[in-house]
Amino acid sequence: MRDEYRADLLQVNRLLVSMADAVRSAMSRATKALLNADQSEAEEVVARDAEVDALYRLVEDKVYDLCARQAPVASDLRVVLTALHLAADLERMGDLADHVAKTALRRLPELAVPAPLTATFEQMGAVADRIAGKISRTISELDVVAAGQLDRDDDEMDRLHTSLFETMFGPDWTESTQAAVDTALLGRFYERYADHAVNAGRHVVFLVTGEAFDTAHA
Amino acid sequence: MRDEYRADLLQVNRLLVSMADAVRSAMSRATKALLNADQSEAEEVVARDAEVDALYRLVEDKVYDLCARQAPVASDLRVVLTALHLAADLERMGDLADHVAKTALRRLPELAVPAPLTATFEQMGAVADRIAGKISRTISELDVVAAGQLDRDDDEMDRLHTSLFETMFGPDWTESTQAAVDTALLGRFYERYADHAVNAGRHVVFLVTGEAFDTAHA
Numbered sequence: 001m002r003d004e005y006r007a008d009l010l011q012v013n014r015l016l017v018s019m020a021d022a023v024r025s026a027m028s029r030a031t032k033a034l035l036n037a038d039q040s041e042a043e044e045v046v047a048r049d050a051e052v053d054a055l056y057r058l059v060e061d062k063v064y065d066l067c068a069r070q071a072p073v074a075s076d077l078r079v080v081l082t083a084l085h086l087a088a089d090l091e092r093m094g095d096l097a098d099h100v101a102k103t104a105l106r107r108l109p110e111l112a113v114p115a116p117l118t119a120t121f122e123q124m125g126a127v128a129d130r131i132a133g134k135i136s137r138t139i140s141e142l143d144v145v146a147a148g149q150l151d152r153d154d155d156e157m158d159r160l161h162t163s164l165f166e167t168m169f170g171p172d173w174t175e176s177t178q179a180a181v182d183t184a185l186l187g188r189f190y191e192r193y194a195d196h197a198v199n200a201g202r203h204v205v206f207l208v209t210g211e212a213f214d215t216a217h218a
Numbered sequence: 219m220r221d222e223y224r225a226d227l228l229q230v231n232r233l234l235v236s237m238a239d240a241v242r243s244a245m246s247r248a249t250k251a252l253l254n255a256d257q258s259e260a261e262e263v264v265a266r267d268a269e270v271d272a273l274y275r276l277v278e279d280k281v282y283d284l285c286a287r288q289a290p291v292a293s294d295l296r297v298v299l300t301a302l303h304l305a306a307d308l309e310r311m312g313d314l315a316d317h318v319a320k321t322a323l324r325r326l327p328e329l330a331v332p333a334p335l336t337a338t339f340e341q342m343g344a345v346a347d348r349i350a351g352k353i354s355r356t357i358s359e360l361d362v363v364a365a366g367q368l369d370r371d372d373d374e375m376d377r378l379h380t381s382l383f384e385t386m387f388g389p390d391w392t393e394s395t396q397a398a399v400d401t402a403l404l405g406r407f408y409e410r411y412a413d414h415a416v417n418a419g420r421h422v423v424f425l426v427t428g429e430a431f432d433t434a435h436a
Contacts, residue, residue, distance in 0.1 A: 064295060064296055064299070067285070067295055067299075068291055068295055071289040073286055077282060077285055077286055078282055081282070081285075081299070081302070084299070084302070085306075088303075088306065165399070168395050168396075168399060169395060169396055169399075173395060177386050177387060177391060177395070177398045178386075178387055180395045180398045180399055180402075181383070181386060181387075181398055181399070181401075181402040183399075184398075184399040184402045184403055185402055185403075185406065188403065188406065
């Protein structure tokens, strides 16, 4: 029974790693599509979001199945159900990458990001990629150290996010209303991606160690 | 055992009704605060978000406890775990009301909403209130008819959301970049509030009837 439970949990873990890798790749490609006004790359991200959603449903089914067959008790149950929270955060990260890609598509053949902010969005993309990589590594290698660094990455994302507004509300801003609106929404998509990643990190640590982990004190 | 299970589920339902009422009131007050630049109302919304978060944790605890003691099987388990999804959507609706209130606070003593869009945000607030009211009624009275109307309300919210961009990108728009940015983000908060409500509605129907309910065909 215990062995079967562990094998089931391992299967759930594998699905979660696939999800983490998929949403990492999605945001990385979405950023490329955004900064290069690359239609085929953007369309690829949008098309692949369905795969993330399908993985999410597989995790749900597997967890329900596991609960029904193994009837895990208190602490095991919490660990198992944490997989659902984690999957929900990853699924949402995929949606946000999809939103970035759709914003890029909406402005084609123009670039959605105004020139003065290209570097900032490049950096936001890099932070998003680093964060998603840590989530994947934490789940696949049961390495909770990486998860402990997520708050620092999130702080960096918040700084970049704030700097968008400083630029837009500063004296040198001469871009259109549409550019301001796109920037505000894109900024939020990257910031939310990082927020969900931090949440995901907390869930991963709990899933791996069975202990709540406050990344704020890591 | 079966009676105990039903009693437990009823308790979870009561907590969910409290959550739904709380996030309905939060968005209603946040809209008032936004349209009247009312500091005390906005601060009240921000302060009370902690209550919604506390209710969410109570639902989680109650569900874990129920699963551990009753070990519900396949279909019962799905119904019980649906309460977690529903609570997560409601918690997020509370966050979005909090974001609206904080946007109002950030622009005080000025109004965050530019004059040409006051009426639109009034309507978005009204739709949000109607939607949240239906969620609450569906959970408390086990009335799935109201949940079936949520897609129509969501369509109305989407139309209002789209009209914000039409106004901002139209020829008569003379507002500041800051007003455009605030409008874009506020629009998104109301639209996401409605999206989560539609999700919540689907979960409620499943919780109440044990059957998946596609509101798109209602």
